Amino acid sequence: MTPDTPHAPAQASVLKNLDAVRAMIKRHKLNDYIFSLIGLLALMLALMTLMTLFIDLIMDGYQRFNLQFFSDFPSRRAEHAGLLSAWVGSALVMLVTFIVAVPMGVAAGLYLEEYAPKNWFSDLIEINVTNLAGVPSIVYGLLALGLFVYILDLGQSILTAGLTLGLLILPIVIVSTRESIRAIPTAIREAGYAVGATKWQVVHDHVLKYSYGGILTGVIIGMARALGESAPIITIGALTFIAFLPPSPITDVAPFINFEWLSSGFTVLPIQMFNWLSRPDQAFHINAAATGAIIIVVTLLMNGTAIYLRYKIRKNIKW
């Protein structure tokens, strides 16, 4: 529209323009609608995968869901092969992982958040933790193979596996500890100092107590990760066919606890699954599916608990 056009045609062209604008708005609204459909589909895909994965495992493996599957050793005949050594091995490795990762991770988190001075040295540790979280798990396996198995001569044992997985989940524990400590207001600490508490008294009696839930969330997520992790343990050279149990940690003679199990050979659930999966015999694939279903249920339960816990904590916090 130019300023010197007569009145009536201008009105007509405005009306024509208006139609064009309306058509454009319609088109854009349609685009909006189409994209939200595509977005919903993309979202569904993630959800559907999880469902398909789970249903597929159950369908393939349901024949093995009986008590015998848990109380039998692995065998050359698929229908007699069980998970006994694998779940016992997993439980013992998890125990070592917990003992290694939790005190160390929480202590490191406390140091970085409460004690560390702001200088290049603290920055170095921070960058390190971030980078460690991005190191592929199999590289931890190589570290364990070179350092724990051969240099420290711990062998392909439960102790080696526990230490390896402990180091692997250390960044997860450190990060969750720091995040939950950071959420605590300074006023809590100042109140402690005001009544004459030392730094450690404040940290131990107040900071640590209040961040307990957040730390627990991180620990559970870390342990779930360790439970499902197979690459580093394969790299250590863990045997895949184990038809014995490690010596019992609790004995009937004093002092009632022995540590022989730490140096015992072992297998864990994901390794057992990998072993069955890589056999050409189809019958073993059923065992693999059943094992997969068990691993997925346990890890989903653990992660679900952690997510629920975090949600509860977020909701309940009133500083």
Added chain:
Amino acid sequence: MNMATTVLNQSFKNAISPRLAKNVRRNIKERVIEFILMIAALSAVATTLSIVAVLLYESLSFFKTVSIVDFFTDTQWTPLFEDAHYGIMPLVSGTLTTSAVALAVAIPIGTITAIYLSEFASHKTRETVKPILELLVGVPTIVFGYFALLFLTPILQKAFPDLPGFNMLSAGIVMGIMIVPYIASVAEDAMRAVPMSMREGSYAMGATRFQTALRVVTPAAISGIVAAYILGISRAVGETMVVAVAAGQQPIVSFNPMESAATITAYIVQVALGDLPHGSIGYQSIFAAGLVLMAMTLCFNILGHVIRKKYREYY
């Protein structure tokens, strides 16, 4: 120590009031605790250093036998054969091909999911979906390996009858699905960090949600989104079990995803299962392969963090 000093010390000790003496003990205790905590924090640094040291040490012995030029130029990787060749190229090509397939799946789906969650979804949808995405991140990779080998490959074989039982396509697709939640959540964080006023400005001009998302929010969050992609690549490169189970074991130089090929990680698993004697060239070769893997992921990780830091400073 003579008598006089002992007496002197004794009297000093008496002179210090009990409260002050307790204070000294308190201070020592505080120092000790701080020291212990610092040692724990240093364990992270120690882990990194030991990883680098172990990889370098074993790789150095490896490179005493194998020339570093051959390592990067030879197109055959057969360290366990009579006629041994040590060219890392086949393993790198396998790794890159599976990662490329994974990204071709993960980048579009991840980005769309992120845009939808950040710009379109209601608060309630977002609060329900995010935990589910987190659950998907927690699924053990061996289970995804099962899925690739025994669920996806048979389906793909119906579409492509020539597809071998072990192939990079199926492993790559499953790996892609695996990293979708990761890319989606990092990219969504970046988009949510874009200030609300920018969206409001766009809406005030009459733009639709889709236009705002595409032309205002995405460009503003682009460095965070790119960082998500790069961290996703690093994940795909380091992923082990899916490719070890479903992609095959033959080290060949091929960028065709319909073929079967070994990746760096799959090779390490294969050797570790074979129980090679400590100190043999085969044993050392997995450390050299690990060093290459570590270098690749480290580059991507650092790049990703640098890009992500940049956008954080922007607002």
